[in-house]
Amino acid sequence: MKKYLTLAKISWSNGLVYRLNFVMWRVRLVLSLMTAYFLWAAVFGQHQELFGYTRDKMLAYIFISWVIQSLVLSSRSIDLAGIINSGDLSNILTKPLSNLKYWFFRDIADKTLNLLFSVGELAFLFLILRPEIAVPAPGNLGMLAILVLPLATLLYYFINYLFGLLGFWTPQVWAPRFLLFVILQFVAGSLFPLDVLPVGLQNVLNWTPFPYLIYFPTQIFLGRTGNIGMVGGIGLTLVWTVIFYLIVKLVWKKGILVYSAEGR
Amino acid sequence: MPIITVKNLTKYYKIHQKEPGLWESLKSLVARKYYDVKAVDDISFEIEEGELIGFIGPNGAGKTTTLKVLSGLLYPTSGQISVLGFEPWKRDHKYLKQMSLVMGQKNQLWWDLPAQESFILNKEIYEVPDDQYKKVLNELVELLDVKDVLNIQVRKLSLGQRMKCELIAALLHSPKVLFLDEPTIGLDVVMQKAMRDFIAEYNKKYKATIILTSHYMEDVKKLAKRVVIIDHGKIIFDGKLKEIIDKYAEHKILTLEFSEEFPKERLEKFGEIDSWEYPRAVIKVPRLEASKRAAELLETLPVADINIEEPPIEAIIRRVFSGGKKQEAKSKKQ
Numbered sequence: 192m193k194k195y196l197t198l199a200k201i202s203w204s205n206g207l208v209y210r211l212n213f214v215m216w217r218v219r220l221v222l223s224l225m226t227a228y229f230l231w232a233a234v235f236g237q238h239q240e241l242f243g244y245t246r247d248k249m250l251a252y253i254f255i256s257w258v259i260q261s262l263v264l265s266s267r268s269i270d271l272a273g274i275i276n277s278g279d280l281s282n283i284l285t286k287p288l289s290n291l292k293y294w295f296f297r298d299i300a301d302k303t304l305n306l307l308f309s310v311g312e313l314a315f316l317f318l319i320l321r322p323e324i325a326v327p328a329p330g331n332l333g334m335l336a337i338l339v340l341p342l343a344t345l346l347y348y349f350i351n352y353l354f355g356l357l358g359f360w361t362p363q364v365w366a367p368r369f370l371l372f373v374i375l376q377f378v379a380g381s382l383f384p385l386d387v388l389p390v391g392l393q394n395v396l397n398w399t400p401f402p403y404l405i406y407f408p409t410q411i412f413l414g415r416t417g418n419i420g421m422v423g424g425i426g427l428t429l430v431w432t433v434i435f436y437l438i439v440k441l442v443w444k445k446g447i448l449v450y451s452a453e454g455r
Numbered sequence: 456m457p458i459i460t461v462k463n464l465t466k467y468y469k470i471h472q473k474e475p476g477l478w479e480s481l482k483s484l485v486a487r488k489y490y491d492v493k494a495v496d497d498i499s500f501e502i503e504e505g506e507l508i509g510f511i512g513p514n515g516a517g518k519t520t521t522l523k524v525l526s527g528l529l530y531p532t533s534g535q536i537s538v539l540g541f542e543p544w545k546r547d548h549k550y551l552k553q554m555s556l557v558m559g560q561k562n563q564l565w566w567d568l569p570a571q572e573s574f575i576l577n578k579e580i581y582e583v584p585d586d587q588y589k590k591v592l593n594e595l596v597e598l599l600d601v602k603d604v605l606n607i608q609v610r611k612l613s614l615g616q617r618m619k620c621e622l623i624a625a626l627l628h629s630p631k632v633l634f635l636d637e638p639t640i641g642l643d644v645v646m647q648k649a650m651r652d653f654i655a656e657y658n659k660k661y662k663a664t665i666i667l668t669s670h671y672m673e674d675v676k677k678l679a680k681r682v683v684i685i686d687h688g689k690i691i692f693d694g695k696l697k698e699i700i701d702k703y704a705e706h707k708i709l710t711l712e713f714s715e716e717f718p719k720e721r722l723e724k725f726g727e728i729d730s731w732e733y734p735r736a737v738i739k740v741p742r743l744e745a746s747k748r749a750a751e752l753l754e755t756l757p758v759a760d761i762n763i764e765e766p767p768i769e770a771i772i773r774r775v776f777s778g779g780k781k782q783e784a785k786s787k788k789q
Contacts, residue, residue: 197579201565201572208567281528282563285556286580287548451468452528 194288195296202267202300217308221316224257227382228320242387247323248413252384254322256409260381261309263343263404267301268294271355272364275446278453291352291439298348327412334421339408342428347404349435356439359446380406386415400431457501458632458664459525464534466495466520494520496688497534502666504631507658509679509696510668513776517688518668519558522634525666526556538632552581555630559637562617563624564609570620571605574627581628588627595623598653615646622650626657633657635667639674651677672769686776696768703771707745711736711752712760725752734759739766 206213231253235246244252271294274280283290327335354371357364376382378401385393385406396402397419407424410416416424472488495517502508510518523529524536527543527550536543541550564573578588596602599619604612612620618638625633635654639647655678658665669675675682675696682699684692692699709726713734722728725748726740740748745763752758 194576194579194582197576201568201576204572205565205567278561281523281556281558281561284528284546285526285551285554286577287551287582288580448530449469450528450530452523 195292198293199296199300199303202297203304206301206304213304213308217305217312220257220261220309221312224253224316225320227253227257231383244384244387249384250320250322251324251413252409254316254320254324255412256381256384256405258309258313259340259343259405259408259412261305262302262340263347263408264375264381265298265302265305266348266351267297268348268351268355269368271352272358272368275355275358275450276362276364276453278451280450281452284447284450284452290443294352294355295348302344325414327414331411331414331421334425335408335411338425339411339428342425342432343404343408346400346428346432346435349432349439350400353435353439353442356442356446359449375401375404378402379404380409384410397427400428400435403428403431458504458539459500459502459666460535460537461501461521461525462499462535464495464498464521464524464536465493465532466517466524466529467491467532468494493688495524498685498688498690499534500683500690500693502664504664505658505662506681507655507665507667507679509675509682510666510685511670511672511675511682511772512668512685516685518685519636520688521685522556522636522666522668526554526634527551528556552628553631554634555625555628555632556634557621557625557636557638559618559635559640562609562621564617564620566610567608569606570601570609570612570624573609573620573624574605577624577627583628587629591627591629592623595626598656599623599649615642615649618642618646618650622653629661629663631663633663633665635665637669638667639669639671647671647673654678672772676768684772684775691775699771699775700765700768703775704766705742706739706766707742708764708766709738709740709745709749709752710762710764711738711756711758713757714759715757717756721756 228250231249232246235241235249239245241249274283280290283293350371354364354368357367378385378396378399380402385396385402388396402419403424407416407419407428411421411424419427468491469489470492472490498517498521510521512518520529524531525538525543527546530544539550539553541547543550543554564570565576574592577583583591596605599622601616601619601623604616604620609617609620622638638654639650642650651674654665654667657663658678667674667678680695682692682694682696683690684699692702706727708729713736716733719728719731722731722736722738726738729737729739731737749761749763753761
């Protein structure tokens with residue numbers, strides 16, 4: 192275990208080498224929040240309620256989902272495909288390391304770094320946007336911290352890792368990854384809460400893994416788990432996490448057989 | 456008991472074939488043709504503990520592929536391989552902890568951080584105890600003379616300094632088996648020698664079993680007693696360097712110095728003239744007759760000095776490769 196903690200530490204120092212890069216990344220995130228925030232503010236205009244949301248509830252959703260995104264979606268494992276293609280995966284394979292753990296801990300390092308920075312931004316954004324966010328019930332908060340967010344993080348990690356493994360078969364991994372990003376924007380709940388969609392579509396989406404990455408955790412925070420329910424949502428997150436874990440294991444086993452350690 | 460045993464190892468790569476042109480590109484989207492490339496084709500060898508072996512062969516001969524299979528990166532198409540009693544491709548952590556692979560054109564050091572950071576990470580990865588880490592690191596730093604560069608960002612190091620640090624990173628866990636793929640590539644002559652001396656020293660001091668591939672004959676000549684020559688995925692020679700000379704060199708080189716000028720024709724009957732520039736001449740004579748011809752020369756021509764040498768190993772190896780190709784061409788005709 193100590194080796195992975197040291198890895199996270201060195202990954203941290205490595206991340207800090209490109210300070211400007213990192214700061215620009217954070218600026219981008221802040222801007223994207225402001226865009227979504229002002230867009231929704233404009234949509235509401237004079238209306239007090241739309242799609243079953245009050246103005247304040249909607250803006251709180253945008254705000255909280257943004258915080259959850261920066262935890263769940265920030266990752267280093269996005270480099271995995273590139274490293275398979277360049278042959279640098281060999282550096283991990285020839286060492287007593289598990290590739291799955293390697294990237295997980297690099298992701299953790301990335302996430303903590305991002306979280307640390309977002310604390311300051313949060314205070315700043317809170318001051319200028321002044322969203323009205325009710326403090327969630329302690330039970331919900333506890334569930335989020337110990338179960339829902341860790342599971343969402345793990346689920347996204349496996350999905351992301353699976354896309355990285357495509358690198359074993361093709362160097363063209365950006366197209367499928369871009370598709371994933373677009374899908375996430377629409378069906379994970381990062382642009383809008385999913386319960387503004389038609390009920391039929393919602394029912395379908397509830398069976399996919401995507402709502403459990405951002406939408407579901409955000410709703411727990413806001414205390415509106417809706418028709419999935421807390422237990423149902425956690426159960427489905429767990430099921431999808433296990434399914435993706437098994438797929439990842441299987442695909443890795445196949446991929447490693449065709450790995451050709453290229454680059455020479 | 457050999458440390459490395461390779462029996463009938465074969466490794467094929469599947470290559471996707473595409474004719475040039477737009478139409479062919481479109482066609483390849485629908486139906487892809489694949490063909491197999493035999494990177495390594497039925498090779499066998501054994502290596503004893505503490506041996507230092509040189510793999511030589513032209514580009515694409517299968518040297519690197521063999522090393523990659525031995526270090527567990529590639530899954531063999533067929534054949535049995537055992538290193539330290541493990542099957543490498545299973546990548547048992549117990550095996551990986553005793554093995555190291557260094558590729559001259561690849562780096563494992565973290566590019567944006569000082570080498571020291573990568574060393575500390577490797578210490579944890581290989582679970583090297585503190586005191587052993589300090590001891591080994593000090594020794595390696597001393598041997599390679601890189602004390603001053605450990606705290607500099609790796610990207611700012613020269614190629615030579617970086618290769619030295621790469622070696623240290625690869626050796627911190629004192630591997631029993633070491634695979635070096637072109638460790639001296641791109642280095643200047645001085646740095647090449649430093650690397651070579653280090654590898655020899657390391658082999659002696661730690662009794663490590665080492666396989667080395669290189670384009671530079673000098674590396675192999677200085678380091679390896681035993682040489683394996685690979686071409687087109689097959690082993691065409693496995694034995695002592697000296698045996699290659701005995702087996703493949705047909706000539707010896709006579710370097711002569713004369714005290715008087717005389718017509719060139721008089722020298723021609725003794726052997727093939729490589730260069731002739733009074734008072735020096737270099738001629739090639741059949742190996743077995745070298746001493747007899749030399750005696751005759753001394754008797755009949757005004758020789759001031761004579762020197763008999765083996766041809767340079769590079770020339771012999773070149774002959775081995777071109778000979779191999781000729782044989783192949785012949786067997787195709789039949």
